[in-house]
Amino acid sequence: MDRIEAVSAHVDNNNGGKSLFIVKIGGNVIDNSENLYRFLKDFTALKGHKLLVHGGGKVATQLSETLGIEARLVDGRRITDIETLRVVTMIYAGLINKNIVAQLQRLGTNAIGLTGADGDFIRTKKRPVKTIDYGYVGDIDENSINPNNISSLMEAGFTPVFCALTHDGEGQLLNTNADTIASALAVALAKLYDTTLIYCFEKKGLLKDINDESSLVHEIDPQGYEELKAQQIIHSGMIPKMDNAFSAISCGVKAVIIGHSDDLGNLKNNKPFGTRLTKNR
Amino acid sequence: MDRIEAVSAHVDNNNGGKSLFIVKIGGNVIDNSENLYRFLKDFTALKGHKLLVHGGGKVATQLSETLGIEARLVDGRRITDIETLRVVTMIYAGLINKNIVAQLQRLGTNAIGLTGADGDFIRTKKRPVKTIDYGYVGDIDENSINPNNISSLMEAGFTPVFCALTHDGEGQLLNTNADTIASALAVALAKLYDTTLIYCFEKKGLLKDINDESSLVHEIDPQGYEELKAQQIIHSGMIPKMDNAFSAISCGVKAVIIGHSDDLGNLKNNKPFGTRLTKNR
Numbered sequence: 001m002d003r004i005e006a007v008s009a010h011v012d013n014n015n016g017g018k019s020l021f022i023v024k025i026g027g028n029v030i031d032n033s034e035n036l037y038r039f040l041k042d043f044t045a046l047k048g049h050k051l052l053v054h055g056g057g058k059v060a061t062q063l064s065e066t067l068g069i070e071a072r073l074v075d076g077r078r079i080t081d082i083e084t085l086r087v088v089t090m091i092y093a094g095l096i097n098k099n100i101v102a103q104l105q106r107l108g109t110n111a112i113g114l115t116g117a118d119g120d121f122i123r124t125k126k127r128p129v130k131t132i133d134y135g136y137v138g139d140i141d142e143n144s145i146n147p148n149n150i151s152s153l154m155e156a157g158f159t160p161v162f163c164a165l166t167h168d169g170e171g172q173l174l175n176t177n178a179d180t181i182a183s184a185l186a187v188a189l190a191k192l193y194d195t196t197l198i199y200c201f202e203k204k205g206l207l208k209d210i211n212d213e214s215s216l217v218h219e220i221d222p223q224g225y226e227e228l229k230a231q232q233i234i235h236s237g238m239i240p241k242m243d244n245a246f247s248a249i250s251c252g253v254k255a256v257i258i259g260h261s262d263d264l265g266n267l268k269n270n271k272p273f274g275t276r277l278t279k280n281r
Numbered sequence: 282m283d284r285i286e287a288v289s290a291h292v293d294n295n296n297g298g299k300s301l302f303i304v305k306i307g308g309n310v311i312d313n314s315e316n317l318y319r320f321l322k323d324f325t326a327l328k329g330h331k332l333l334v335h336g337g338g339k340v341a342t343q344l345s346e347t348l349g350i351e352a353r354l355v356d357g358r359r360i361t362d363i364e365t366l367r368v369v370t371m372i373y374a375g376l377i378n379k380n381i382v383a384q385l386q387r388l389g390t391n392a393i394g395l396t397g398a399d400g401d402f403i404r405t406k407k408r409p410v411k412t413i414d415y416g417y418v419g420d421i422d423e424n425s426i427n428p429n430n431i432s433s434l435m436e437a438g439f440t441p442v443f444c445a446l447t448h449d450g451e452g453q454l455l456n457t458n459a460d461t462i463a464s465a466l467a468v469a470l471a472k473l474y475d476t477t478l479i480y481c482f483e484k485k486g487l488l489k490d491i492n493d494e495s496s497l498v499h500e501i502d503p504q505g506y507e508e509l510k511a512q513q514i515i516h517s518g519m520i521p522k523m524d525n526a527f528s529a530i531s532c533g534v535k536a537v538i539i540g541h542s543d544d545l546g547n548l549k550n551n552k553p554f555g556t557r558l559t560k561n562r
Contacts, residue, residue, distance in 0.1 A: 063371075066348060086376060090344075093394075094375020095367060098446065098454060102398040106452035112400050113374075117383040118393045119439055152437040158400055165379065171387035173379060 019048035020154075020193035024182035028202040029261045030057035030096055037103060039200070042265040044107045049154045049193060051185065052111075052161045054100060055178035060091040080135040080175040088175055092163040100161055112158045116166030117173060121150055122181060124166040124174050138166045138174025140181065142251075145188035179241055183248040190252035197253050198274075199241060200261035205275030206242075208233055219276045222246050245277045300329035301435075301474035305463035309483040310542045311338035311377055318384060320481070323546040325388040330435045330474060332466065333392075333442045335381060336459035341372040361416040361456040369456055373444040381442055393439045397447030398454060402431055403462060405447040405455050419447045419455030421462065423532075426469035460522055464529040471533035478534050479555075480522060481542035486556035487523075489514055500557045503527050526558045 023046075029039050043052060064071060064087050072079040080088070097113040104111035116122025116138075122145055124138025153160055162185070164178040179199065186197040208215040208228075220228070225242055228234045234242065245256040259274020266273040304327075310320050324333060345352060345368050353360040361369070378394040385392035397403025397419075403426055405419025434441055443466070445459040460480065467478040489496040489509075501509070506523055509515045515523065526537040540555020547554040 089379055090371035090375040092375070093379045094371040094373070098370055098374045098396050098398060101396070102448045102454050103452045105398055105401050105448060105450060110401055111398075112393070112395070113398075114393070115379050115382070117379060117386055120386050120391055153434075156433040156437060167383045167386060169386060171384045173383050 018193050020189055020195045021046045021048065021050045021198060022053065022182055022186045022189070022195060023050065023198045023200065023264070024053040024055075024178055025200045025261055026055040026178065026202075027057040029200060030054060031059070035261065036100070039261045039264060040100065040103050040107055040109075042261075042268075044104065044109045045265065045268050047268075050109075050159055051150075051154070051189075052100070052104075052159070053164075053178050053182040053185065054092075054096060054161070055164050056088060056092050057096060059095065060088055063087050063091060074132050074134075077132075077134065079133070080137050082136065085136040085173065085175060089165060089173055093165055097161060097163045104159065104161065109159050110157055111161045112153065113161045113163070115163055115173065116176065116181070119149060119153070120167075120169070121145065121160075122162075122166040122176070122184070123169050124176055126168055126172070126174060136172070136174050138168060138176045140166065140176060140184045142184045142187055145184055147188040147192050150185070150189065151192050179244050183244040183253075186248050186253045186256075187251040190248075190254070195253050196255045196257065197245070197248055198264070199245065199256070199258045200264065201241070201258065203260060204263065205257075205259045206234070206238065210235060217275050218272065219278060221278045221280045223280055225277075242277070249277060249279055299474050301470055301476045302327045302329065302331045302479060303334065303463055303467045303470070303476060304331065304479045304481065304545070305334040305336075305459055306481045306542055307336040307459065307483075308338040310481060311335060312340070316542065317381070320542045320545060321381065321384050321388055321390075323542075323549075325385065325390045326546065326549050328549075331390075331440055332431075332435070332470075333381070333385075333440070334445075334459050334463040334466065335373075335377060335442070336445050337369060337373055338377060340376065341369055344368050344372060355413050355415075358413075358415065360414070361418050363417065366417040366454065366456060370446060370454055374446055378442060378444045385440065385442065390440050391438055392442045393434065394442045394444070396444055396454065397457065397462070400430060400434070401448075401450070402426065402441075403443075403447040403457070403465070404450050405457055407449055407453065407455060417453070417455050419449060419457045421447065421457060421465045423465045423468055426465055428469040428473050431466070431470065432473050460525050464525040464534075467529050467534045467537075468532040471529075471535070476534050477536045477538065478526070478529055479545070480526065480537070480539045481545065482522075482539065484541060485544065486538075486540045487515070487519065491516060498556050499553065500559060502559045502561045504561055506558075523558070530558060530560055 069083045101111045101113040124140050127134045127137045166176040204213045204216050206217040256277040257274045263273050350364045382392045382394040405421050408415045408418045447457040485494045485497050487498040537558040538555045544554050
């Protein structure tokens with residue numbers, strides 16, 4: 001049984017059709033309106049319940065620059081000061097989120113655009129200051145996500161579209177990593193749905209040679225992941241993404257796929273799509 | 282029976298408790314964080330279902346100025362060009378809406394922040410160009426609002442918070458007057474709920490002498506309104522607000538109150554609040 005058949009069989013055979021796709025997209029999709037529209041068409045074609053999570057894009061950086069807000073990075077990680085939080089709230093929750101919602105409506109997906117503050121869906125804790133003060137950044141407590149709360153929206157016919165903002169329950173919005181939001185939602189909703197988590201990024205998937213797309217790894221388990229890390233084949237930026245993904249699988253998510261947004265349409269055509277992460281055999 | 286008793290009796294006696302308050306706030310509340318927080322506390326204290334509609338504030342004008350976008354006014358009405366639409370999408374749907382949602386969550390109201398694009402709740406048509414091209418401005422077709430759609434959110438326990446943006450169903454967001462959104466929602470939802478529409482603004486209500494708050498008109502019907510207009514007692518900016526309100530009443534909304542946001546708390550204490558608009562006696 002090949003990879004895609006495995007996914008299809010899995011989705012079709014459980015919970016009487018209660019399948020859920022959670023798809024996360026980032027800047028490479030958001031920054032290009034043609035790519036975005038093609039992606040949203042393929043997203044709309046996914047059967048069953050679905051949920052979209054999006055990060056930011058160049059437009060947040062551009063607005064910050066125009067407003068004279070300096071990007072502060074510590075060890076390559078962005079610090080979210082109060083001015084940056086205002087910008088990401090405007091761009092993520094306003095400009096990007098609502099334009100995605102309007103496009104999805106055009107395509108027939110009944111989207112609702114959300115932050116974690118809406119519906120109290122994702123409550124986080126402001127990251128404690130140790131050596132670095134990351135500012136207004138929220139870390140997810142996975143147990144705080146109530147899947148029934150989000151499910152009530154989906155069962156009413158709506159498709160949630162989450163941006164990378166959450167809240168602390170005390171009135172404070174917090175910037176939160178979109179990959180982490182996607183995996184935390186997948187883990188919470190795996191209690192109710194046969195959940196497939198899809199990370200779209202700029203590559204076809206996990207490549208053994210980053211310059212050669214034919215070196216795509218079609219399937220990998222935790223043991224294979226450790227081997228590739230030991231051989232330093234896995235790129236440093238991929239490590240948190242892969243860790244998130246395997247953590248989600250160990251918490252009940254049925255499948256995680258990492259692939260290019262342009263290939264999402266392959267799923268409905270039963271063609272190969274990205275790298276499928278599995279449990280240890 | 283005085284005005285407030287009438288409202289209370291009305292709300293308590295119909296539809297087995299299926300009452301709904303729709304409250305609209307504008308810049309005078311939004312621009313001052315203390316006023317806003319006090320208002321949101323009083324809004325939270327309203328019993329039964331509730332729905333908030335907010336306009337913009339100074340912050341949209343400020344951002345436009347910072348970005349060098351010139352405000353274009355024709356006959357005192359703002360033209361929404363594509364750059365202005367981007368700004369209001371960032372400010373209304375992002376910064377203002379999500380901060381209101383986070384504050385309401387802090388206060389225990391399970392708010393969800395929305396544009397008319399979300400859930401396809403409010404579809405509008407781009408205003409046709411006659412002598413003036415208003416740009417990306419949407420006019421509401423009241424019949425396009427499906428009350429069951431919004432009701433499904435409220436019955437699931439969520440409190441909708443709408444900003445002044447809608448969509449055309451073809452992927453285009455459109456700037457739409459918040460007063461009109463509030464009255465259109467009230468008319469649509471009056472089919473399902475015993476609906477009271479409350480416009481908060483910078484005055485205690487309709488004043489016979491704009492400089493004397495003791496000249497507050499406690500109650501007015503369409504005939505009284507025509508008389509005050511003929512005497513030029515009603516201020517020009519009040520006319521569209523009053524027209525909207527009487528139109529809502531003639532379409533099934535049970536009560537419309539125009540008053541100051543600081544006085545909203547009077548409703549729960551059975552104290553006088555604003556000007557109550559009624560049908561002709």
